[in-house]
Amino acid sequence: MADSDNGYKILSDNRQARHQYEVLETFEAGIELKGTEVKSIRAGKANLRDGFAQVRDSEIWLHNVHISPHSTTIQQYNHDPRRTRKLLLHKGEIRKLIGKVEQKGLTLVPLKIYVVRGWIKVTLALAKGKKLHDKRDSLKRKQEKREVERALKSRY
Numbered sequence: 156m157a158d159s160d161n162g163y164k165i166l167s168d169n170r171q172a173r174h175q176y177e178v179l180e181t182f183e184a185g186i187e188l189k190g191t192e193v194k195s196i197r198a199g200k201a202n203l204r205d206g207f208a209q210v211r212d213s214e215i216w217l218h219n220v221h222i223s224p225h226s227t228t229i230q231q232y233n234h235d236p237r238r239t240r241k242l243l244l245h246k247g248e249i250r251k252l253i254g255k256v257e258q259k260g261l262t263l264v265p266l267k268i269y270v271v272r273g274w275i276k277v278t279l280a281l282a283k284g285k286k287l288h289d290k291r292d293s294l295k296r297k298q299e300k301r302e303v304e305r306a307l308k309s310r311y
């Protein structure tokens with residue numbers, strides 16, 4: 156999955172996050188990884204579904220992201236699949252996130268992992284949880300948009 160417009164290759168995508176949360180703002184962050192984790196992510200073995208980020212000691216930490224152990228690496232050098240990983244952001248961005256996360260109902264959710272110029276990056280979203288009726292409404296709008304596009308396509 157390559158996005159040729161932006162020059163990056165998406166390695167893992169959290170499509171469910173846009174359904175579960177209303178994305179208010181996004182941030183690009185580096186991620187502190189071990190060598191075997193880099194190999195696994197480049198092989199597409201990362202799962203962001205249950206992932207979230209948390210502020211601790213003026214640092215942002217990524218929790219619950221599953222990166223499968225690399226298959227050809229000796230077992231003693233492999234990593235814990237669900238270990239907590241540090242996210243690399245500028246101090247100004249971290250301060251901004253700390254201020255916004257302390258507001259009621261906002262959380263940090265990873266949206267995708269991708270490669271830019273050889274570096275593995277994470278798109279982190281400042282998000283607010285959707286209520287059930289909001290989820291239904293967004294599904295309804297999505298369905299209506301699909302029907303309109305289908306009608307226009309068949310007309311031409």
